[in-house]
Amino acid sequence: MKELLLVAITILPPIIIIYSFYTMDKEKESLRFLIKLFMLGICGPILVTVISEIIKSLAPQYFLDTSRIDTYNLLSLITYTFLIIAFIEEGIKWLLVKSACFKSLEFDEAYDGVVYSVVLSLGFAFLENILYVLTFGRDVALLRSVSAIPAHAIFALYMGYFISVAKYQTKSFTKNTLLLLSFMIPVIIHGFYDFLALRYNSIVMVIILEIVFLIIGLLGIVHLKKKGKITNYPSIKYCLRCGEKCLSNICDRCGNIVS
16 A cells, blocks of 8 residues: 555656646647657656766766755855756756757647646656655655656746747747747756755745746746747647648548548
């Protein structure tokens, strides 16, 4: 029974959060595409580990021993939380989301960017959560279910918002500026989150921070939903017979008429 509870605490939070964001989408995304993004997200912690180990071998002074966090000065802690943890993790997620989604024909609605970012980021959090639980046990699983898992979704919410806004832009400078913000804003929020968590070790402070950023982020979702469809962008339909995506009323694979 305890093992079943541990599995539930580990696996369910990312799935519940993804479902919550998914249900807010009026025109539901292809489950096949979302599963692909989730699996890409699962690759994220592996890439982060590889990159972190390479950087650590070159500059070990920037990596802190979190069991002795009180012994480090403020600058060291800021460098570690913002430039090592947040920059690398959000950088990997941003590269995966942008490469997989930004030019995809699936991305035809303003809110889509949020869904894609959240799904991929929670794929990342899913594997990360399993690794933490296997290492530290049930207490960590429960703690992360109300802190780290929602935090990853909130970082992704901001990433997706700015990616979606960038998708609408026709001017290169504006588009590139918004794409830069879609990377930097999650890095800043993530870094601030980790700084507070390590510096003060207060779950209450972390949850209050999450609530504040979640409320602001939800206002962004309201803004995106008012935009609706991306103009001059082909509408995608799916063939009910073979599941192939179609840009016209006739499926190119099986010839079925798509309504």
